[in-house]
Amino acid sequence: MQIPYARIMYTRDLEWLVVLSDTGHLTDAAAILGTTQPTLSRVLARVESELGTRLFERLPGGVVANPDGEIVVEAARQMTRRYDELRVELAARSDPDGGIVRLAFLDSMATSLVPRLLRGFHAQVPQARLSLRQEAAHEIRRDLDTGVAELAITWPRPEGPFEWVALQEERLALVVPPTHRWRDRRRIALSELAGEDLVTTPRGYGFRVLVEDLLNEAGVTPTVSFESADLATIEGLVAAGLGVAVLPEQLAGASGTVGIPLHAAGARRVVGLAWRSDRDLSPAAMRFRDHIVRRND
Numbered sequence: 001m002q003i004p005y006a007r008i009m010y011t012r013d014l015e016w017l018v019v020l021s022d023t024g025h026l027t028d029a030a031a032i033l034g035t036t037q038p039t040l041s042r043v044l045a046r047v048e049s050e051l052g053t054r055l056f057e058r059l060p061g062g063v064v065a066n067p068d069g070e071i072v073v074e075a076a077r078q079m080t081r082r083y084d085e086l087r088v089e090l091a092a093r094s095d096p097d098g099g100i101v102r103l104a105f106l107d108s109m110a111t112s113l114v115p116r117l118l119r120g121f122h123a124q125v126p127q128a129r130l131s132l133r134q135e136a137a138h139e140i141r142r143d144l145d146t147g148v149a150e151l152a153i154t155w156p157r158p159e160g161p162f163e164w165v166a167l168q169e170e171r172l173a174l175v176v177p178p179t180h181r182w183r184d185r186r187r188i189a190l191s192e193l194a195g196e197d198l199v200t201t202p203r204g205y206g207f208r209v210l211v212e213d214l215l216n217e218a219g220v221t222p223t224v225s226f227e228s229a230d231l232a233t234i235e236g237l238v239a240a241g242l243g244v245a246v247l248p249e250q251l252a253g254a255s256g257t258v259g260i261p262l263h264a265a266g267a268r269r270v271v272g273l274a275w276r277s278d279r280d281l282s283p284a285a286m287r288f289r290d291h292i293v294r295r296n297d
Contacts, residue, residue, distance in 0.1 A: 099284030190218035197225035197243035
């Protein structure tokens with residue numbers, strides 16, 4: 001579809017409407033804008049023609065916005081303000097020291113790995129801003145695909161056009177209440193969980209798939225008593241005596257629970273930093289990625 005150029009309204013036009021409304025006088029507004037009164041008058045006439053309504057009433061002492069004009073001027077203020085914010089945001093994205101790093105990370109990393117990484121990066125690049133999203137792995141993948149996040153600390157490694165740097169390997173443990181009959185065990189097999197109430201993540205979550213695969217391999221069909229998307233919350237539910245859970249061993253004990261090492265192949269997960277390989281990272285995101293990679297060498 002072709003747009004007639006004569007009917008295009010420019011950002012400048014919106015700015016001029018705001019100045020004219022604020023000054024209430026064509027001559028004063030033209031002086032502030034660095035243009036001539038006839039030029040400003042032509043712009044006003046063109047905008048009024050395009051919108052199909054008169055915006056300012058011409059009075060002996062100047063001009064004043066009429067009701068339609070007040071609506072248009074308020075909209076012009078909002079649009080020019082947002083345009084200025086957009087320019088600042090885009091300029092920030094090109095600044096490796098003061099730009100924005102859009103990072104998504106797993107809920108379970110919120111109190112352990114992520115704060116350590118952010119503390120080290122902030123010490124080196126204090127002007128950079130971090131836009132953080134704490135969510136499940138499937139939501140992280142969606143955000144990486146749409147560009148809402150440029151980098152992600154996640155598990156498992158996303159399939160497709162992604163780069164990946166492993167950050168830490170987590171062993172899994174069986175977490176039981178402090179009064180559980182297994183609290184003094186030094187090791188346990190997953191096959192022993194038959195008949196136990198399990199607290200775990202909802203279906204569709206990657207961690208739920210990992211736990212169910214391990215239990216299926218051991219011939220156990222779990223009875224799920226409670227579900228939570230947050231692994232720290234699961235540990236708390238176990239502490240309250242609402243079941244047992246398979247969790248990263250570092251979460252055991254936070255609320256008084258007991259962690260028992262698992263005797264099972266594959267009872268671990270590797271958390272890493274992921275980003276799309278088919279897109280350029282912003283300078284700030286690249287700076288963060290390079291910091292993490294160097295830290296991990």
